Amino acid sequence: MEEVKRIEELRTLLEKLSYEYYVLDHPSVSDQEYDRYMQELIALEQKHPECYDANSPTQRVGGAVLEGFEKVEHRRMMLSLGNVFNYEELVAFDERVRALEPDVRYVVELKIDGLAMSLIYRDGRFVQAVTRGDGTIGEDVTSNIKTIPSIPMRIDEPGEVEVRGEVYMPKASFRRLNSEREANGEELFANPRNAAAGSVRQLDSTVCAKRGLDAFWYYFVNAQEHGIHSHEEALEELSRLHLRVNPLRRCCNNVDEIWAFIEEISARRHELPYEIDGMVIKVDDLNAQTRLGTTVKVPRWATAYKFPAEEVTTRLLDIVLT
Numbered sequence: 001m002e003e004v005k006r007i008e009e010l011r012t013l014l015e016k017l018s019y020e021y022y023v024l025d026h027p028s029v030s031d032q033e034y035d036r037y038m039q040e041l042i043a044l045e046q047k048h049p050e051c052y053d054a055n056s057p058t059q060r061v062g063g064a065v066l067e068g069f070e071k072v073e074h075r076r077m078m079l080s081l082g083n084v085f086n087y088e089e090l091v092a093f094d095e096r097v098r099a100l101e102p103d104v105r106y107v108v109e110l111k112i113d114g115l116a117m118s119l120i121y122r123d124g125r126f127v128q129a130v131t132r133g134d135g136t137i138g139e140d141v142t143s144n145i146k147t148i149p150s151i152p153m154r155i156d157e158p159g160e161v162e163v164r165g166e167v168y169m170p171k172a173s174f175r176r177l178n179s180e181r182e183a184n185g186e187e188l189f190a191n192p193r194n195a196a197a198g199s200v201r202q203l204d205s206t207v208c209a210k211r212g213l214d215a216f217w218y219y220f221v222n223a224q225e226h227g228i229h230s231h232e233e234a235l236e237e238l239s240r241l242h243l244r245v246n247p248l249r250r251c252c253n254n255v256d257e258i259w260a261f262i263e264e265i266s267a268r269r270h271e272l273p274y275e276i277d278g279m280v281i282k283v284d285d286l287n288a289q290t291r292l293g294t295t296v297k298v299p300r301w302a303t304a305y306k307f308p309a310e311e312v313t314t315r316l317l318d319i320v321l322t
């Protein structure tokens, strides 16, 4: 009986250590100690097959190679974003919003250049990951998304929880992958976004596991049913559930505050360890979002400011030099 209790103890401990390392970036034990606990759990699980749990820390990688990806219909459409390209268009967006919501407050986030993803948890356990696809129908890429160590396999929230965010390939992973491919005479990926998309579409999750993907989560579906009233609160709730949320964001009360943040980030985006292709400006209050609604595919309560396209050379230099 002791060993079965130790299995649950180790699962909980390894989840905590994983959270500290991959989400807080503040490990409390050495890699060697982490590996010792993992080896102990693997050995105990082999002795007790009756304790098998697909959400155990030992089950992130491996499993069968898939024939293809199941199509999945999203409960709620995964929206895309309209774009603005300059200050004047940003002012026009704000005026359209303010016509309905005079006291609007925004949350401005980085626009991670990856691929949109939906995670489904049921009764506190990760059950499925689905790509955005066309917004209505996506693909089940659960086995690949399980390999991303910053994504918790268990959360402290009952019932059905869906969160959405962006899976991306950090610049360091991209450089390493392309130098390996170059050494093997393989075709290189053009950019981290393509490399992330190609990795998530691997039929063999052990390949995806080696690609060093990560993710930021930015949307709590049905947040209002969980007593959440604003986007900022939703992000804080995602953090409380141990999901990895990007801290580089700012609440803004007007266009000039938004523009100041855009200029600040634009100046330092080459230092970031991941690629961004703009900023996302969202109305903070969830009731105001509902009142503003959406068009066919994009919200009226959010827009993306896109950075001006860069010379190819600077982009390549950026990836090589940083």
Ligand SMILES: NC(=O)c1c(N)nc(OC2CCCC2)nc1O[C@@H]1CCC[C@@H]1O
Pocket: 079, 080, 081, 109, 110, 111, 112, 113, 114, 115, 116, 132, 166, 218, 219, 280, 299, 302
């Ligand atoms: N790429 C991003 O970092 C990002 C973000 N920070 N926030 C959102 O908010 C969604 C919520 C409803 C409409 C857009 N979307 C993002 O990316 C979108 C998802 C689909 C197309 C864009 O990549």
